[in-house]
Amino acid sequence: MAQTIPRRVWRHKSVLALTRGRKGADPAEIIRDKARDLVKRARAQGWSGPPFDPLILASLLGIKCRPSRDLFSAEAQLSPQPGRQLLLEFHPDRPDGRRNYSVCHEIVHTFFDDCYELVHQRKVARVLSDHNEEVETLCQIGASELLMPEQEFADDLAQVQFSLTSMPALVRRYAASREAVLRRMVHLSPCPCAAVFFSQRLSPREKEAAKRPRLIPDTAPVPKMRIVYSVPSHDFPIFLPPHKSVADDSCVCAASIIDVVESAHECWEIAGFGDWRVEAIRLPTRDEADETTPTVAALICCS
Numbered sequence: 001m002a003q004t005i006p007r008r009v010w011r012h013k014s015v016l017a018l019t020r021g022r023k024g025a026d027p028a029e030i031i032r033d034k035a036r037d038l039v040k041r042a043r044a045q046g047w048s049g050p051p052f053d054p055l056i057l058a059s060l061l062g063i064k065c066r067p068s069r070d071l072f073s074a075e076a077q078l079s080p081q082p083g084r085q086l087l088l089e090f091h092p093d094r095p096d097g098r099r100n101y102s103v104c105h106e107i108v109h110t111f112f113d114d115c116y117e118l119v120h121q122r123k124v125a126r127v128l129s130d131h132n133e134e135v136e137t138l139c140q141i142g143a144s145e146l147l148m149p150e151q152e153f154a155d156d157l158a159q160v161q162f163s164l165t166s167m168p169a170l171v172r173r174y175a176a177s178r179e180a181v182l183r184r185m186v187h188l189s190p191c192p193c194a195a196v197f198f199s200q201r202l203s204p205r206e207k208e209a210a211k212r213p214r215l216i217p218d219t220a221p222v223p224k225m226r227i228v229y230s231v232p233s234h235d236f237p238i239f240l241p242p243h244k245s246v247a248d249d250s251c252v253c254a255a256s257i258i259d260v261v262e263s264a265h266e267c268w269e270i271a272g273f274g275d276w277r278v279e280a281i282r283l284p285t286r287d288e289a290d291e292t293t294p295t296v297a298a299l300i301c302c303s
Helices: 013-019 026-044 053-062 098-110 132-147 149-157 164-174 178-187 205-209 253-254
Strands: 064-067 075-079 084-090 118-124 193-201 224-232 262-266 276-282 298-300
Touching: 013 026, 013 132, 026 053, 026 064, 026 098, 026 132, 053 064, 053 098, 053 132, 053 276, 075 098, 084 098, 098 132, 132 178, 149 164, 164 178, 164 276, 178 193, 178 224, 178 298, 253 262, 253 298
Parallel strands: 064 084
Antiparallel strands: 075 084, 075 118, 193 224, 193 298, 262 276, 276 298
C-alpha cells in the first residue's frame, strides 16, 4: 500500500509573505509562475537558447554581475546596493553547469520582497533543519525553470529515452549540472518517478551513539549510502524518508565507485516501495567529506 506523502508546512517569513493574500496557494507553484513569466519577458527581449545564458538574463533585469573569489559562500551571492540596486557575484572557478545554476538561483531570490534587505547566498551544504532551507528549496525550483525552460526541455525530453543514460546529452545542451537536469527530468516526467540523492554517512542515531564510550571495542557503526533528499514527481506514490539507507548490494552503492550508470530492479526497505527500476550515477562534488553534499543520484521509475 502506498504511503500518504506529508504535506509541507511552510514557516519562513519570506515564504509566508510570498503567499499572503493567496489562501491555500502552493509557494512552489507561485515561484514557477514567476519564473515562467520572467522567461516569457526575456524571450521578448531576445533571450534565447539552449543553452540559456543566465548572466544575460540578469543583465536584462538590471542586476550587475561580476566574478569574485571573495564570497561569503562557496557558489554565488546576491547583495543589495544603494538605490535599490543588486550585485550578483559568482565564483569564476566553478564548472559552467554549477555556475549557471547558481546564478539562476540568485535571480530567483529577487522574486521575494525582502531581496533588498540582506545578502543571499547559494552554498553547497544543505542545512535540513534550518527554516532558511525553505527559501533555498524554492530558489532551486525557480532556477530549474530559468535554466531549463519548460517548452524546450519538455520537447527535448520527449525525443530521448527517459533514463539516466540520456542525462549527459541534456547536461551539455543546457549547460547545467547533473543534479539540476535530473530534478528537471523528474518534474516533467511522463510517468511516476523520483530523483533521490545520496551520500555516505551514519544515521543521526548512530552519530549520537558514536559520541558515547563503547563497551565492546571495534563495534563502531559503518557509514552507509543514505538519502540526503528526494524529488518525487507529482504522482509518485511513496514517501522516501531522509537518512534512510539502501542495501550494500544496491546499484546506488555500485555507482559511488565508478562514473557509469548502474541499474537494477530493487525493492528497498521502505513501506509501500515494491519493485521499481533504479538507475544510479555518481555526482561530481568538490567535498565528499561534507555529508550534506550528495555524491550519488538515483532515478526511480516504473519497471
